[in-house]
Amino acid sequence: MANSRPHRSNRDSILRALSIAIGIAVNFLCAFVVYRVDLPIYMDSVGTIAIAALGGSFPGIAVAVATNIACTLFNPEAVYFGIVNALIAIFTVWHVRSKSSHNAKNITEYILSVGIISGVLSAIIQWWLLGGPQNESVATLMDSLELSVGVTEFSAFLTINILLNIFDKALCTLVALGILKIIPQTIRTGIRNSGWKQRPLTDAEISGMGLRALHTSHSLRTRMTVMLVAIAVILSAIMTWLEVRLYFTSEIQEKTGNAENAARFAASVVDPDRIDDYLKNGEEAPGYKETEDLLYKIRANASGVEYLYVLKVGEEGSTFIFDLDTKVRDGFFEDVDGYEPGDFVPLEEEFKPYLDDLLSGKLIEPIESKGAWNWVITSYYPIYDKKGHFICYAGADASVNFVSLSMQDFMLRIVLIMVGIITVILAGGLLMTRYYMVYPINSIAFCVDRFIRAGDDQAQLDESVRKLRSIDVRTDDEIEVLYHSVCNMAVNQTEQIRSIRRFSDSTAKMQDGLIITMADLVENRDSDTGAHIQKTSAYVRIIVEGLKKKGYYVEKITPKFISDVVRSAPLHDVGKINIPDNVLNKPGKLTPEEYEIIKTHTTAGKLIMEKAISTVKGENYLKEARNMAAYHHERWDGKGYPEGLHGEVIPLSARIMAVADVFDALTSPRVYKPAFELSKALEMIQEGSGTQFDPKCVEVLMDSLPEVKAILNKYNQIV
Secondary structure, rough: OOHHHHHHHHHHHHHHHHHHHHHHHHHHHHHHHHHHHOOOOOOOOOOHHHHHHHHOHHHHHHHHHHHHHHHHHOOOOHHHHHHHHHHHHHHHHHHHHHOOOOOOOHHHHHHHHHHHHHHHHHHHHHOOOOOOOOOOHHHHHHHHHHHHHHHOOOEEEEEHHHHHHHHHHHHHHHHHHHHHHHHOOOHHHHHOOOOOOOOOOOHHHHHHHHHHHHOOOOOHHHHHHHHHHHHHHHHHHHHHHHHHHHHHHHHHHHHHHHHHHHHHHHHHHOOOOHHHHHHHHHHHOOHHHHOOOOOOOHHHHHEOOOOOOOEEEEOOEEEEEEEEOOOOOOOOOEEEOOOOOOOOEEOHHHHHHHHHHHHHHOOOOEEEOOOOOOEEEEEEEEEOOOOEEEEEEEEEEEHHHHHHHHHHHHHHHHHHHHHHHHHHHHHHHHHHHHHHHHHHHHHHHHHHHHHHHOOOOHHHHHHHHHHHHOOOOOOOOHHHHHHHHHHHHHHHHHHHHHHHHHHHHHHHHHHHHHHHHHHHHHHHHHOOOOOOHHHHHHHHHHHHHHHHHHOOOOOOOOHHHHHHHHHHHHOHHHHHHHHOOHHHHHOOOHHHHHHHHHHHHHHHHHHHHHHHHHHOOOOOHHHHHHHHHHHHOOOOOOOOOOOOOOHHHHHHHHHHHHHHHHHHHHHOOOOEEEEEEOOHHHHHHHHEEEOEOOHHHHHHHHOHHHHHHHHHHHHHOOO
């Protein structure tokens, strides 16, 4: 059996891995088919729903995210919807666990819920990240709805997308249910239990652990969850920041290079010998328009370059020779005309540190400048005439605003991808935490608590050990070592208690034997009390157990009290050892003096028991023997001896013995009288209820006649 468990665990793990692979394949094939035929649905959630319902959160989320990554082979935008598919997996697991039955109503609720969730999220991603609907049919429906109803574009798109997702998820759910029905129950059970590193717990046991965690200030599951979430968020933020930073740096470098190339190309198409003519005559100068057209072409082919111009730099500012008109692009630039040839512009602050180099015609590093409405990188390239004289500069401005907008789009894409991946990692981490730490530790703690509560009850101790060993923790780490150590400790403790109990039982039997021997010594001196100690002990047991059944004296009558009273009963007349034989066995009526001597057996018995208590470490056991020996002749009305105690002031054990002792005396023959019939004896006991005897003890004796008759028959009494 021990060897089969690891084998079964390995088989179940293989089944789970295989189910994840099959789920991804099913999703991929379904999504590929509908994509190729250009249907406005996805069908990429069939495997996600089936595996999530079958194996839980981690397998479902893994299938969801891996599916969308795989689908980038035919649809590059699919990766951004991984988080949507992951949420479908999470919702599926929650729905399966929270619903006791899976009827048509619950399935319909599930389809509507998951359809609305995925519809809203996918619409937001398409609209704000991808620029709108990704399917032409959806775009056409959106336009029709917008015109016919008069809603906004996004409202129309959102409505259509939700309806399509509800239809899509309905198809996916029905197919997933069909797949689940054809999977054999043994395989489904194996996949469902594949994560367990111990005996699988029932829902009730898991709920019990949850209730137990409520009594702790910080449960292990909560701490691990918070830690994993924090790590996932921090790692996601760091990786996103690094990716964005690298992207921004790369884009800036690219735009800087584009600006430098544009400036250099612009310098190559400008004729330096005609600069003065261009400044004087502007667009009327020969070759000006042709050169301007070439500059427009250069700018059009330079990504990110918004401004392209040629100018002369002076002490106070720059004079423009060429300056291309600027068109609106991405909402950052207004549609404005460029400067005319000869227009003068004061020198900007960013360029003043480079003024000497600019005046001498040196090649300077690109300059970054920020204005109220624009953020650009400027590159200047000097233009020389044939003799090598510096004439002017060709300048190009690349917009960093465009880079910032691209970076925001890039960051959103990265975040969507990272969230999907982090969700898989987080689900896997939580799965490992639950099955490798939370469940084993809580299971061990629960069984240890049960073991502690068992106290010295051997049957409960044995059952606790069986429960503990049935957990079968197999995490292959320190927790498994701890588990085996706890098991060994519990087994050893149980066996030690068993040995102690055997020794205690042997000691108790020896004590009982000594008690019976002592009682027999006394009884053998009394000529007419045959089997008195056996019968009174039996009657005492009947009465004390009857009181417990009726709920009388609940606080007093414990299992230990019952044991002490029954075991002590034979010693109630131990004081008769001091009574002379001629008084103890006198056949006739006792004189008043002789009766007073007989009465001393109660005080003598009390002294004997107190000496035993002071000598033997057993006061809790012998104190009831003392009470019974001293006070079993006290009366409920206070007219008894030796102290005249009354009511509940008389110890309960003595009140019980009083009824048992008198009843046995009435039903047994004596040298001075025959035995009374049972009915007469019971009548006399009943008459003494509330005067001589505790009424509750009498009530119990009367209600236990079958047991009483059995005792009388056993000792050959006539009933």
